[in-house]
Amino acid sequence: MLDYSYKYGVNMLGAWGFLLAALCFGIFALTFQTMVVDRTKLKLSSFSYAYYFMAVALAVWSVAAANGDSHFLKTAVLIGDGLLLAGSVFMLYVLIGDKNRTFVWLSVVLAAVLLFVRAKYYSPAPFMSGGILEFNSQTPVALALGAIFAAVWLPANISTAKQVAHAIRHDEISSYYIYIYTAATISALLFLAAKRVLAVVLSFAAIGVCFLMLIASNMLVSKLGVKNGTK
Amino acid sequence: MEPNSPQPQPIPPASQPAAQTPPGPQPKSNDAIRILLFVLAGLVLVGMLLPRTFHSILIYPLLIFALLAAKNFYDDTQKQVPARDKTVHVFKTLVKVGLITVGVIIGFIILIIAAFAQSGV
Numbered sequence: 001m002l003d004y005s006y007k008y009g010v011n012m013l014g015a016w017g018f019l020l021a022a023l024c025f026g027i028f029a030l031t032f033q034t035m036v037v038d039r040t041k042l043k044l045s046s047f048s049y050a051y052y053f054m055a056v057a058l059a060v061w062s063v064a065a066a067n068g069d070s071h072f073l074k075t076a077v078l079i080g081d082g083l084l085l086a087g088s089v090f091m092l093y094v095l096i097g098d099k100n101r102t103f104v105w106l107s108v109v110l111a112a113v114l115l116f117v118r119a120k121y122y123s124p125a126p127f128m129s130g131g132i133l134e135f136n137s138q139t140p141v142a143l144a145l146g147a148i149f150a151a152v153w154l155p156a157n158i159s160t161a162k163q164v165a166h167a168i169r170h171d172e173i174s175s176y177y178i179y180i181y182t183a184a185t186i187s188a189l190l191f192l193a194a195k196r197v198l199a200v201v202l203s204f205a206a207i208g209v210c211f212l213m214l215i216a217s218n219m220l221v222s223k224l225g226v227k228n229g230t231k
Numbered sequence: 232m233e234p235n236s237p238q239p240q241p242i243p244p245a246s247q248p249a250a251q252t253p254p255g256p257q258p259k260s261n262d263a264i265r266i267l268l269f270v271l272a273g274l275v276l277v278g279m280l281l282p283r284t285f286h287s288i289l290i291y292p293l294l295i296f297a298l299l300a301a302k303n304f305y306d307d308t309q310k311q312v313p314a315r316d317k318t319v320h321v322f323k324t325l326v327k328v329g330l331i332t333v334g335v336i337i338g339f340i341i342l343i344i345a346a347f348a349q350s351g352v
Contacts (some may be wrong), residue, residue, distance in 0.1 A: 170319055176326045183333045190340055199340050206336040213329045220322045 013197060014132040017204045018062035021191070024211035025055035031215050035222035040167040042099070046090040047160050050153075053087035064126075065133040072129075077100075077124035077135060085111040087146050091156040114144065132200055149185055157181035168224040177217065184210035 029051035037044050057080040079157030093106050118124070122138045137145070140169040161177030187206035 173319065173323065176323060178336060179330055180326060183337075186337060187333065192338065194340075196343065199343055202336050202340050202343075206333045206340075208331050209329050209336070213326055216322065220318060223318055228321060 012066055012131055013200060014128070015062050017068035017191070017200055018058045018065055018133070020061060021060035021204060022055045022200065023208055023210060025051050026056060028211050028214050028218070029055060031218040034219040036164055039222060042163055042166065042167055044094065044160055044163065046093040047156065050087040050090040050094070050156075053083045053090065057081075057083035057087070061133060065131075068128050070127070073126045073128070073133070074124045077126045078119055081118055081124075082115050084145070084148075085115055088152050091152050094156040095152070095159060130197060132194070132197065148190065149189060154181065154185050157185070166220060168221055170224065180210055180213050180217070184214065 029048045031050040032051070036042070037048060040067065042090055060076050060079050060083070064073050064181055067073075089104070089107050089111055093104050118141060123143050125136050127134055127136060147218050149182060158178050158181060161181060162171075162174045165171050165174035184207065187203055190199070191203040191207055
C-alpha cells in the first residue's frame with residue numbers, strides 16, 4: 001500500500017503539479033473572461049486566451065510527465081513551447097492592441113521562426129528525475145523563455161491590471177495586482193527551473209497561492225462591477 | 232375660511248440629526264479562524280508531501296508564520312471601514328497575507344537552492 005501510494009504520489013509529483021497548475025491557469029482564464037471581460041467590456045479577451053494556451057501547455061507536460069516515455073517527452077516539450085509562444089503572441093496583442101496589427105503579424109512569423117529553430121537546432125532533451133520533468137533547456141532557450149516572460153507576459157499583466165483597476169474605479173488596487181502578477185511570474189519561473197522535489201512542491205504551492213489571489217481578484221471585479229452598474 | 236390663505240409651511244426642526252448611515256457588517260472574528268485553518272490545512276498538505284528530514288525544518292517556522300498572518304488578518308478585520316469599501320478591504324488583506332506567504336515560500340526555495348549549491352549535492 002505504501003509503495004502504491006509512493007508510486008502515485010511522489011513518483012508522479014511532476015505530473016500532479018503540472019495538472020494542478022493547468023487547472024489553476026484554466027480556472028483563472030475562465031473566471032477572467034466571464035467575471036472581468038464580460039462585465040467590464042474591456043477588450044482583454046486575448047489575455048484570457050494567453051492563459052488558456054498556457055493551461056493547455058501545462059496539461060500536455062502533465063501527460064508527458066505521467067507517461068515518462070523519452071520520445072513523448074521531447075514531443076510534449078516542443079508542443080508546450082509552441083503553445084507558450086502562441087500565448088505570448090496573444091499577450092503581445094494585449095500590449096499593442098489594434099494600434100499596430102502589422103507588428104502583431106510580424107510577431108506571429110517570429111514565433112514560428114523561433115519554434116523552427118527550437119525544433120531544428122536546439123532540440124528538446126528533457127528527462128524524468130525522481131518523478132519530476134526536467135526541461136534541461138539549453139542556455140539560449142532558457143534565456144529566450146525568460147526574456148519572453150519578462151518582456152511580454154509581465155508588462156502585459158501589469159497593463160491589464162491597470163486597465164481592470166481603472167474600470168472598476170479602484171485605481172489604488174492596481175499595485176496589488178502588480179505584486180500578485182510579479183510573484184506569480186517569479187513562482188512560475190522557479191517551478192519550471194526546479195530540480196528537487198522540495199523546490200517543486202514549494203514553487204507549486206507559491207503558484208497556487210498566487211492564482212487563488214488572482215481568482216479572488218476576478219470575483220472582486222465581478223462584485224464591484226455590479227455595484228458600479230456595469231452589469 | 233379664506234381660500235387664498237397661505238398654507239402653513241412645515242418648519243424644519245432646528246437641530247435635525249444627521250442621517251444615520253447604516254452600520255457596515257460587523258467584523259467577523261470567525262474570518263481569522265477560517266484563514267488560520269486554511270493555512271494550517273495547506274501546511275499539513277505540504278508537510279505530507281515533503282521528505283521526512285524537512286518536516287522539522289519547515290513546519291515550525293511556517294506554523295509561526297501562519298499564526299502571525301492569522302493575527303494580522305484578525306487585526307485588519309477589527310478595523311472599522313465603510314460598508315461600501317468592505318469588499319476591497321477584505322481583498323487587500325487577503326492579498327497581503329497571500330503575498331507574505333508566497334514571499335516566505337520563495338525565500339525557502341532560495342535557501343534550499345543555496346544549501347544544495349553549497350553542499351555540492
